[in-house]
Amino acid sequence: MASPAAGRIRVTRLDEERLRDLYRFTASTLETLRPVPFGALIVDSRGGERLIRATNAVMREADPSSHAELRAVRLACKKLKSPSLAGYTLYSTCEPCPMCMANALWARLDRVVFGATIADASRHCLQIYVSAKEIAKRSDMNCKVDGPVMRELFNTLFTHPNMRKAFRSWSNRRVSTQRR
Numbered sequence: 001m002a003s004p005a006a007g008r009i010r011v012t013r014l015d016e017e018r019l020r021d022l023y024r025f026t027a028s029t030l031e032t033l034r035p036v037p038f039g040a041l042i043v044d045s046r047g048g049e050r051l052i053r054a055t056n057a058v059m060r061e062a063d064p065s066s067h068a069e070l071r072a073v074r075l076a077c078k079k080l081k082s083p084s085l086a087g088y089t090l091y092s093t094c095e096p097c098p099m100c101m102a103n104a105l106w107a108r109l110d111r112v113v114f115g116a117t118i119a120d121a122s123r124h125c126l127q128i129y130v131s132a133k134e135i136a137k138r139s140d141m142n143c144k145v146d147g148p149v150m151r152e153l154f155n156t157l158f159t160h161p162n163m164r165k166a167f168r169s170w171s172n173r174r175v176s177t178q179r180r
C-alpha cells in the first residue's frame with residue numbers, strides 16, 4: 001500500500017518500516033554531544049535484510065565528505081569487499097546531496113528512498129541545489145529515486161532543540177543573510 005503522503009511515489013509498507021527504523025536510529029544521536037539529522041540505511045533490495053546503517057560524521061571525523069549516505073556506501077562496500085551495491089537499496093533521512101547521489105550511482109545501487117528534501121535541509125544548513133532525481137536522470141546508471149516520504153517526520157530531526165543548538169556550531173550552518 002502506498003502512503004497517502006507519498007502521492008504517486010511507489011512506497012511500500014516495508015519502505016515505511018525501514019524509514020521508521022532509520023528515523024529512530026538517527027534520532028538517537030539527538031541526545032548525544034554530536035547530534036545529526038542525517039542518517040542512511042542500506043538493505044538487500046529483495047530480502048530486505050539490513051546491511052549497514054550510518055550517520056553523518058563530518059564533525060566527528062573532520063571530513064567534509066563524511067555524509068551519512070557516503071559513509072553507508074563506503075562501509076557497505078568494505079563489508080561486501082566489492083565496489084558494487086547492485087541488488088541493494090539506500091534509505092536516507094534526507095534527499096542525498098549531489099556528491100552522495102553521484103556516489104550512490106557509482107555504487108550501482110538499485111534504488112534510493114529519502115525522507116526530507118534538500119529544500120527542507122536548506123533552512124538549517126548549506127546545500128547544493130541539484131535534486132537527486134536530476135543527478136540520476138543525467139547518468140548512465142539505472143537507479144530509481146523515490147521521495148520525499150514521511151517528510152514531516154524527518155523534518156522533526158532538523159527542528160529538535162538539541163539539533164537547532166548544534167547547527168549553530170556547524171561550519172556550514174545557514175546564515176539568514178546568505179543568498180540562495
Ligand SMILES: [Zn+2]
Binds near residue numbers: 067068069099
Ligand atoms: Zn551528501
